[in-house]
Amino acid sequence: MLMIACTGCVARETALTATPNFATAILPTQPAQQPTLIIVPTESIATVAPTLASPIEGTTTTQINVRAEPSTASAALGIINIFAKVKIIGQDSTGSWYQIVHENSSGWVRAEFVQVNTQDKIPIVSAATRSASGIGALVTQKINVRGGAGTSFESLGALNPNDVVYVIGKDSSGAWAQVEFSSAPDGKGWAALEFLKIDNADALPIVGALETETPISAEGFSTAAQDGDSMQAPLTAVVFSPSSARSLQLNDDVSAPDGDAEDWIQFKPYARIIKIKIECSGAGLRIELWNDQRANDFFLACGSENFITVAPNSVYLLRLSSPDTGEVHYANYVLSMENMQ
Numbered sequence: 001m002l003m004i005a006c007t008g009c010v011a012r013e014t015a016l017t018a019t020p021n022f023a024t025a026i027l028p029t030q031p032a033q034q035p036t037l038i039i040v041p042t043e044s045i046a047t048v049a050p051t052l053a054s055p056i057e058g059t060t061t062t063q064i065n066v067r068a069e070p071s072t073a074s075a076a077l078g079i080i081n082i083f084a085k086v087k088i089i090g091q092d093s094t095g096s097w098y099q100i101v102h103e104n105s106s107g108w109v110r111a112e113f114v115q116v117n118t119q120d121k122i123p124i125v126s127a128a129t130r131s132a133s134g135i136g137a138l139v140t141q142k143i144n145v146r147g148g149a150g151t152s153f154e155s156l157g158a159l160n161p162n163d164v165v166y167v168i169g170k171d172s173s174g175a176w177a178q179v180e181f182s183s184a185p186d187g188k189g190w191a192a193l194e195f196l197k198i199d200n201a202d203a204l205p206i207v208g209a210l211e212t213e214t215p216i217s218a219e220g221f222s223t224a225a226q227d228g229d230s231m232q233a234p235l236t237a238v239v240f241s242p243s244s245a246r247s248l249q250l251n252d253d254v255s256a257p258d259g260d261a262e263d264w265i266q267f268k269p270y271a272r273i274i275k276i277k278i279e280c281s282g283a284g285l286r287i288e289l290w291n292d293q294r295a296n297d298f299f300l301a302c303g304s305e306n307f308i309t310v311a312p313n314s315v316y317l318l319r320l321s322s323p324d325t326g327e328v329h330y331a332n333y334v335l336s337m338e339n340m341q
Contacts, residue, residue: 055087055088055089055100055101056087056088056089056116056118056121056122057085057086057087057088057116058085058086058087058088058098058100058114058115058116059083059084059085059086059114059115060080060081060082060083060084060086060109060113060114060115061082061083061113061114061115062082062113063079063080063081063082064079064080064109064110064113064114065078065079065109066078066079066080066100066102066107066108066109067107067108067109068107068108069108069164070092070096070097070099070108070163070164071108071139071159071163071164071165072159072160072163073145073157073158073159073160073163073165073181073182073183074108074182075182077102077103077107078102078103078107080109086098086100086101086109086114087100087101088100088114088116088122089101089106089123090122090123090124090125091111091119091122091123091124091125092124092125092164093124094138094162095111095119096110096111096112096138096162097109097110097111097162097164098110098111098114098116098122099125110162135166135167135198136164136165136166136167136198137164137165137166137167137177137179137196137197137198138162138163138164138196138197138198139159139160139161139162139163139164139165139191139195139196140161140195140196140197141161141195141251142158142159142160142161142227142236143158143159143191143192143195143251144156144157144158144191144225144252144253145157145158145159145179145181145183145184145189145190145191146189146190146191147184147189147190148190149171149173149175149176149178149190150176150190151253151281151332152222152281152332153190153222154222154223155222155223155224155225155253156181156183156184156189156225157181157183157184157189157225158225158227159191165179165180165181165191165196166179166180167179167196167198167204168180168188168207169204169205169206169207170193170201170204170205170206170207171190171206171207172206174193175192175193175194176190176191176192176193177190177191177192177193177196177198177201177204178190178207179191222253222255222259222330223255223258223259223260223330224252224253224254224255224259224260224261224330225253225259225260226259226260227252227260227263229262229263229264230264231264231290231317231319233264234264234265234266234317235250235252235263235264235265236248236250236265236266237265237266237267238265238266238267238268239267239268240267240268240269240270240271240339241270242270242271242339242341246338246339247336247337247338247339248265248267248335248336248337248338249334249335249336249337250263250265250334250335250337251332251333251334251335252320252332252333252335253330253331253332253333254285254320254321254322254330254331254333255322255329255330255331256321256322256328256329257328259330261321261322262319262320262321263319263320263321264317264318264319264320265317265318265320265335265337266315266316266317267315267316267317267318267337268313268314268315268316269310269311269312269313269314269316269339270312270313270339271312271339271340271341272309272310272311272312273307273308273309273310273339273340274307274308274310274337274338274339274340275305275306275307275336275337275338275340276300276305276306276307276308276318276335276336276337277304277305277306277335277336277337278300278301278302278303278304278305278333278334278335278336279302279303279333279334279336280302280303280331280332280333280334281302281330281331281332281333283301283302283323283329283331284299284300284301284302284304284323284331285299285300285320285321285322285323285331285333286298286299286300286320286321286322286323286324287299287300287306287318287319287320288318288319288321289308289310289316289317289318290316290317290318290319291310291311291314291315291316291317296308299323302331302333307340318335318337320333320335
């Protein structure tokens, strides 16, 4: 389950553009999300944006996917090329997604990839619910959707920051939300509630019986969902700064020999000491620190921490992977990094 908590991090739906050697360019800090309630599309253009006299024209700044809903986990309806004109008929309440005219119907695209001169004139799609069973919520971190209310359950797929997800209810502990998820066999899955922005989460109904997490074993172990990151396209990137992002917290999982075997994190420190701490299931993780060349390689046990020395304002990469033991291994982890003064 991937969760990232920091200022100055970059999460992505597609891979970042590779640059020479080992690292991508540090990306700029993304603006903070504002509203907490996600607005859900209705069925037709006429009812989605009744106050819009005519669509507003926008231009794509890169090749983008058109989605059935404002979520990277929803069905892809097609692809629009770079510098193409699109007709915008609405936006979600955060301004993260635009609803556009697409093949005589409608679809959703990421707003950050569409240039518009009159965004303030685009109406907000105003429906509080998509169905009788789900209410809209905003995904704030990249997270796994799981088959049960716990990190040891199988990952069914992932949701990205600014995705819309429809919440059905919560488990009896109040830590997990049952959500609509089309990739699941029954169309439902579970996500950590703390990483969803939703109005009045306390009022969500309790759904399902209390589920008990089962331990990971060689006979039936979970596998980490592939997230497609690499040295050239890291999972996230952060520029540490004493005035903004001094720390990073990332929640994900790795597994071997099947599943996602490694995660890459790019960072640029402002001070010489980085504290790294791991909370995880299993024995621990192998950590590699890369700069111009691999400078350090060590094993970090669950619940332990380590201090590494770095050069301020240089770009580094961390590679997290399962221990090279040749055995079946799965670890759900929370990585904490702090640039010490």
